[in-house]
Structure formats: structure tokens, C-alpha cells
Amino acid sequence: MDLTVNIAGLKLKNPVIAASGTFGFGREFSEFFDLNLLGGISVKGLTLAPRKGNPPPRIAETPAGILNSVGLQNPGVHAFVRDEIPFLRKFDTCIIANVAGNTVEDYCRMAEILSDADIDAIELNVSCPNVKEGCLIFGSTAEGISKVTSAVRKVCKKTLIVKLSPNVTDITEMAKAAEYSGADCVSLINTILGMAIDINSRRPVLGNVVGGLSGPAVKPIAVRMVYQVSKAVKIPVIGMGGISNADDAVEFMLAGASAVMIGTAGFVNPYVWIETIEGIKQYMEKHGFQKVSDITGALIE
Amino acid sequence: MDLTVNIAGLKLKNPVIAASGTFGFGREFSEFFDLNLLGGISVKGLTLAPRKGNPPPRIAETPAGILNSVGLQNPGVHAFVRDEIPFLRKFDTCIIANVAGNTVEDYCRMAEILSDADIDAIELNVSCPNVKEGCLIFGSTAEGISKVTSAVRKVCKKTLIVKLSPNVTDITEMAKAAEYSGADCVSLINTILGMAIDINSRRPVLGNVVGGLSGPAVKPIAVRMVYQVSKAVKIPVIGMGGISNADDAVEFMLAGASAVMIGTAGFVNPYVWIETIEGIKQYMEKHGFQKVSDITGALIE
Amino acid sequence: MNFNAVVVKNEKLAENIYLLRLKSEKISHNAAPGQFVNIKCCDGLDTYLRRPVSILRTHGPENTFDIAFMVRGKGTRILSCLKEGDAVDCIGPLGRGFTLPEKGERICVVGGGIGIFPLLYLLEKSAGAYKAAFLGFRSGGLVVLGKDFEKAADQLIISTDDGSFGEKGPVTTPFLKYLEKERPDRVYTCGPAPMMIKVADACNERGIFCEVSMEQRMGCGIGACLVCVCRIKHNDDWAYERICRDGPVFRAEEVIFE
């Protein structure tokens, strides 16, 4: 059985990747399972300078999902290169650096730094709903995405993934803008802007008032967007949003995803990535797929 | 305790309204409870000519929600006036006619017909994701909403509610366009476009491939949009999306809604509307609210 | 109309097939063959929507009714684990059932898989008719309620796809053979669409009264949401009608199968 996936030259040993922001820099989950088993790891979103992040509470439980408002707390790209890459590189898995900037220059500077670092791909986060400047502002319009992507493309020597926001009228426009501007791949979806209120205190549950929705609740929205995008662009699509098991992962692949990322479900089941890989194998066996990549887009309409 | 709500002159005996498309024309649920108890009923979406609707299956269960792709099956506005209003008028509750058109002319013609009919308000559905023409096409841009709303405003003698789609980048732009063009009120959210795939048959679960997501899963998105919109416009807001009980209803009111609609939850609990009204009373008692309208926007930030 | 029924017994009929006896005065006293109940399989979000299941029979004096079901997914799995004394949130009886035969009429029921369940109730309520039952299953291990059907019908033919029990092949084969020699007054069918189509076509061709019980995913289960439709002929045209309220039983000649 062939589980490998080739994303614009980036070769994954299997299509299951840890989603950015839910897996830190891999250290914590390495106590639960062997990171060598993963297709890849997208690290916590990086910014040029270290960021403190938003005030707590940063999480609210909602029906079949969570809202988070972490706000890109991270040690900055330099500390990542210095302190985290050496640890991550001990494992034979693809390392994807997820980056977010306030300005186009921020994105480019980080892409330069990371192009010289020992990582495999850069994921442009133009879709974080939890920061006031930059980021989602770019990700909300095709022009914004074009601007960032084409600027970064010029300096980026790694596989370039653009991570799309679902908080838009037409996700295919965003994907096309990314493709046109030089992205090797798009990943989607980031979180959907949401809010929860504690009716007893009459206050927002989150310190930041609003936050990003993820988890099973968003899955049908994410599947639809992956389906639309994979019909609209020729570059590969990494699908995510509410995946909790192999069945969900297969659903995204049938919709057109070449690989999947899993985030929130790992909070509940720290073995979700490993179990998903195993489950995909079982699905392939049962349905006679020799290559996992044959599942991609195998929807019958 | 004062449960009445005044929406641009439209007086509701309480803030709980049955959401369009989930309550038919009231006949079926009238076998479960006394429709006189409701604040209002928004009837199944009407079109100028009768519509057959989309092929089945028209529903899929998703985590904490459902996808539907009914596609506005309805007997047409004339049959509604002739066959349904007489039944609905037997009850002392506000009747809201939900209308959807392929063209601006459709909307205007229906508004004219309904302005002469014995109903209380017209809800412009510019947000149905389940039909190919019109409707959501209008609802996806501020210009589209302006065009329909201002045209209808000219011929509409009833309270005019514009129902907004969540499938947009910035819901406040849509609300402002509706307000500016003469809407008396906005209601939100309609369903979010989604998709589900049966991984065994490898086919979309819905006959129409994609459908609209509703139910608890969408609640945090809906609360956020109601919060944003009620800050952006001065006209009253009717909130909905995933309300299952009085706590949820209060959450929407704290976020800024003057009244709420409940749909999907009634499939599971046919008494949800009545229980919500009772629960709101209990909340008012516990938290010392004399008037239900004082809950609206009483969020502490 | 929304009732807590209480589990009186839960019996495993075969691998993955269960019979639940539930106590509910209202449902047991108001039900008719072909009607169904709509069940909330668990509190909370895990199986969010209700699941429709046909009424298998009622026991008036004990205020109970039976349902039989196959474990398909999460909801039916939960139902299969219910224990005596558990409360089950059921709405019902719902829908329009079968037209009962007159005394002395000859009827046939043709059922496949889980489609046999509403037909047992019909047979048991068709006193005074001459009753032939044709039941099809995938294999012998899935043959359930054979004794009950034997008792309820005057003639019982069982077939399995793999021939491991009864005749080998689709249930429509013995039924069509029967139609070559006999002309029943009424035919009732429930099961997979291809089977029902064959039965319906054969009856329509011969002008035999035939009713089919349709299945579709449901939302409200009471007729309000228009989710559970099938195509029904209306003069020269057709319309989507609601399986939960206008059906689940329709006249075969009216239905346009997809």
C-alpha cells in the first residue's frame, strides 16, 4: 500500500499532518507517540518578533467545537530556528513553518530567514482571526492574498503553502489568487470567527471577545470549501477543519484534498493523528485503493 | 414581567419566533402546542410561482448540526395567500412571510401581493444557499442587497425584514446596505453552505451535493455575527442559528438581538419554542430583568 | 404527542437485528400498520436528529408496541444497547399507513430486509383476508421473525440472495411467479428501491392495487420541513410529497421512483 503523497515536490510519507497552533513545536506530543510516524508537522504560527498573544481565557467550548483566541503567542522566527528546528529535525517528518505577519515585509523577511533554515515548507497564515493587524486582513481579499503571496514567492526557496481563511464570500477566488501568485499549494480552512457569551456573568467567555471556531462543528463547511477549491485550482489542496478520525480524513480526500491536517481533535485524543493514519490504511484495504493519492478527488457525482 | 418586543412597530408578544422553512405554515406544529403562545411565525420561504425544490436526500446529519438542501419547495405566494393565511390568522401571533426571488421583479411582485394580504411582516430571503438563481446571489454583495431592498421598500407596506446570509466576508456591510436601503430590521443568520460525503458510497449525501448548515454547530458563528451587526446598525436585529433552549436565546439577546428565531432544534424537540419562552422568563426572574427588551445588548464588555 | 416510552424488553433477533418492546399507552393505542415512531436515540448531540422506525405491532392490553431494527450507524447502535426500564423519547405514531384489506380479499406482502417489519403489523391486522407473504433477505443469518410471519400469513415464501435459506435469488422472483397464476386484490411492499420498483411495475401493469412504503432521511418527521420527499404523480405533472406525513405509504401507481 502506498501512503506517500507528493505536494508540489514535497514528499510526505503519509497524508496526515499536525495542524498549526495545536501541536506546538512537537515537543509535548512527542511524549505520547513517535513523531516519525507523522506525514508532517505544521508548527505554531510564527511572527518576526516574539508575540505575547491575547489575554485569557483563550478557549471556549461550543457545540462540537471550540473557540480559541490565542493570538499567535510565539517566540519569534529567530528563536524557532535556533531552539526548535534542531529538536524537530531529529524526526523523519516534514516540517512546515507557519508564518503570520503584520505587513508584506514581515512575511518576506520570515520567508527569507526560513528559506535558509532546515525546514521543508512554509505555510503563509493569512487567515488568523485572532490578531488585530495584518494576517486576516490580507486573507480576506484576493488582492491581499496576491500581494503577500507574490512578494513571498520571490524570496521563498521552500514549498510555499498558502493557508486560506473561511471567513470570505468566495473561497475559490482566494485560492485562485494564491495559485496565480505562485503558491505551490493551498491549505484550508483556518478557524471561523465566532463568539460565546456567559449568560450568567453576561460577559464574553474569551478575553479577546471573539475567537476562531474549530473542531467537528466546522467540518461540513470545510469539506465544502475543499471541494470547491480543489475544482477551482490545479495546485494541491491540504484539507482540514474538524477532522477527528480516518473517516473524516477520507471525506476531505474524496472532496479533493491531497493531504489533511488535524488540530483540535488532538486535544481530546492525543493519538488522533496516528489512529487516523491506521484508519486510512483500513479504508484503502476495504475499498481497494493501492495508492492513498487515488482517494483524492475520487468522489462520484 | 414584560415579554413584549417592538420591532420597528411590529409588536411581538414575546421574542421567540419560528424560523422560516422549519415550521411549514404552522399546521403540523399546531398539533403539538398552541400557536397563540408564539411571538411569531416566519413561514416556509415563498416564491412567486410554485417550486418543486431539490432532489432528495435533502438532509444530512453533521456534528451538532444538519445540512439541508430543500431548495425552496413551496406552493407559491398566491396559494399561500389563499390557503395558508386563513389558517394562520386563527392564531394571535405575528405572521412573517419569507420570500425569495430569482429577480428583483419577483421580490417586488411578491411584496405587492403580500402588502395587500393579512400578514404582519415580510422577510426578504436573500440568503438561501440551495437555489441556483437569484436569492443568495443578491445576498452575497452589499450592492445586491441594496438593489433588492430599495426596490421592495417602495412597494412594501409591511414591516420589512431582510434576512442575511453568513456566507460573506463582512456581514456588517450587508446589514448596513439593508438598513440604508430601507429595511426595518435584519434577521440573521441563514444557513452556512456546507457538504457531507458518504465515504462508503463515495457520493455526496445530499441530492443537491451542497446544502445549508444549521443547528447548534453554527451558534458561535451566528452569535458573533449578531454581535457585529447590532453594533453596526441602528435597526433591530433578529438573531438565529443553533438556538436550542432559553440559554442560547439569551446569549443572542445579550449579543444584541431584539428577538430570536428557532428552527432546527424544533426537529429534535417540537416544544423548543414554548420551553424557550418559559426559560427566558426564568432567566429574567433570576437576573432581575423586568422587560425582556432590557436583555438586548446587555453584554458587559 | 411527544412521549417517553419505557423499554419492556430488548431482544436480539439475529446478528445486528433487535426487537424492542416499549410501553406507551398513546402510541400503542393509536398506531396503525405502516406508521412509524421517530426516536431520539440519546440525549445530547451525538445522534442529533431523531431516527424513524416502523411500528412492528402493538399489544393493546399491555400498552406496549414493538419495533425491530437493524444496526446501521450510531443511532441504531445506541438503541440496540437499551435495557429494560430505560426511557426512550419517541414521537408517534406518525405518517399515513397501509389501506387495510376487506374481509375475504387476497393480499400479498413483499418485503426485503428491514422492509419486512411494517408488513408483519399489516398482516396481523388483516384478519379475514387470505394472506401470502414474500420475504427476501441477503442471507439466512438475517432471517428474522419467521415464526411470526408464518403465523400471520396463510402462505410464506422466504428467499435469500445467497440461497442459504429458502429460495435462492431475489424475492421478486417467487412473487412474479405467483402473479403468473394468481391475481391478489392488494399487494403491499416495503424494502430496497429496486425490489419495490419491480413489485410496483408488475402490479401497475396488471392493474392490481399496490401500496409501497417509502424510506428517506428525515428532519422533523411531522411534515413541517419538506426534507423527506419522494416524487408523486399529479395529473400530468409531479410534486415532491412528504414521506413522513403524506406517506410513508403511497399508492404504487402514483410514485415516480428516482
Place this chain on the structure above:
Amino acid sequence: MNFNAVVVKNEKLAENIYLLRLKSEKISHNAAPGQFVNIKCCDGLDTYLRRPVSILRTHGPENTFDIAFMVRGKGTRILSCLKEGDAVDCIGPLGRGFTLPEKGERICVVGGGIGIFPLLYLLEKSAGAYKAAFLGFRSGGLVVLGKDFEKAADQLIISTDDGSFGEKGPVTTPFLKYLEKERPDRVYTCGPAPMMIKVADACNERGIFCEVSMEQRMGCGIGACLVCVCRIKHNDDWAYERICRDGPVFRAEEVIFE
């Protein structure tokens, strides 16, 4: 690291307060005072995230550990209904616990409400220290584990907000009075923020070693998601640190309360 613990007993301590004894060799043998377990209260979506609960004590020989909790919402309600033999999906032990005192040191614990639970474990593991315990509750009906604290501490002062048990008023009053006369080597506190702030301030002013156990909503519970933070001083600046991994126990002088 992800273990199915089995319920050995579920004891109601007071209205809405329960003690669960759970069997898990790994957790019971590896835990230290101040650590917690992260519990999936039910399969499925109804309580989606895990709930963090402090370890109350362990019983090495029996491979069990206890947790005590107050029913607050859906998750703790489900836990309160667990029965002997039920399996509970627990991750743990997690977090950085208290610095245990040296033999002969004088320590104080100051706890409020559910904050008392990790302190009992600390007292029981602080053999050879002189131990004073100050516990505050809203009212007498909520006073639990009094006997256990009495046994574990050399001195026990209980206060309630309404005076229905012990001293009337906040627990900080007797504690601050105590500080006027005594100078403990170490103070440990857990409970509502206003209480912890008072205790921390008093200790910081006097240069007394003080540890606080912080509480915050959690995502992963293991340090990966940065959701559960509090402000910790770093030289002239501060940073958000993770309560689940860098804490829940922090040095009082480092914490900047919000």
C-alpha cells in the same frame, strides 16, 4: 500516557461535591501534589474537551488515586454520576506540582472552595513539616474533608463567608492574623483569585516563599496549544506561561494576577 482509569468508588461529600476513587497504576504511582488529570467526561460531543481536576491523593498499594470536585456544569455532572466499575479516560499526571517542604519546616496552606483539594495531597506528602491549614468555604454545608485535613495538618482553621461553620469571613483574615505572629517557611495557596492575591501579596511583602496553584480553561492540557496561560514576570517584562505545563503551581512572586 492516556489511560483508562476504573472507578473504585464514588462518594458524595456534600451537596454537589463528590470524591471519585480511580484505579490506574501509572497515575497513582507517578503523581505528585499539585498535579492534575485531564478527563474526558463522556464519549462523544456532549462535553467535547477534557476537564482538568487536581489529584487529591494517591493510594500506592492499591494503585488508586482520588479526585474531588464540585458539580459546575455538564462535565462535572457526568462525573458525579459515575459508578463503580465505569471506565474513565484520564490523561495524567500532568503539570508541575508544589515544591515539597523540607523536614522540620513550618508550612501553611490556604485554600478556598475547590482550591482546597490539591492542598490536602500536599499536606499528606509533607511528612516532618509543621503544618497549618486555613480553609475557606462559602458556607458550612460546603465544608468537606474536614477530618482528612485535621489528620493531615497540625493546625486547622476553617472559616465560612456566612459564619455557619468556623470563623465568619474570608479565610484570609485568620491567615493574615497568623502571619502577624508567625513566619512560616513556606505558604501554598489555591482558590479564588482574590484570595490568592491577598495571600501572595502578604507573603511577597514579608519575603515568605509562597506557591500558588492557578486555574484557567484548557485546550490540550499538555502544553501544546498555549490556551491556558497566566502572566509570569520575566526580568523587567512578563510572558504568558502555560498553566497546564509550566504550572499549575507557580511561585507567587512571579505571577501577575489579571
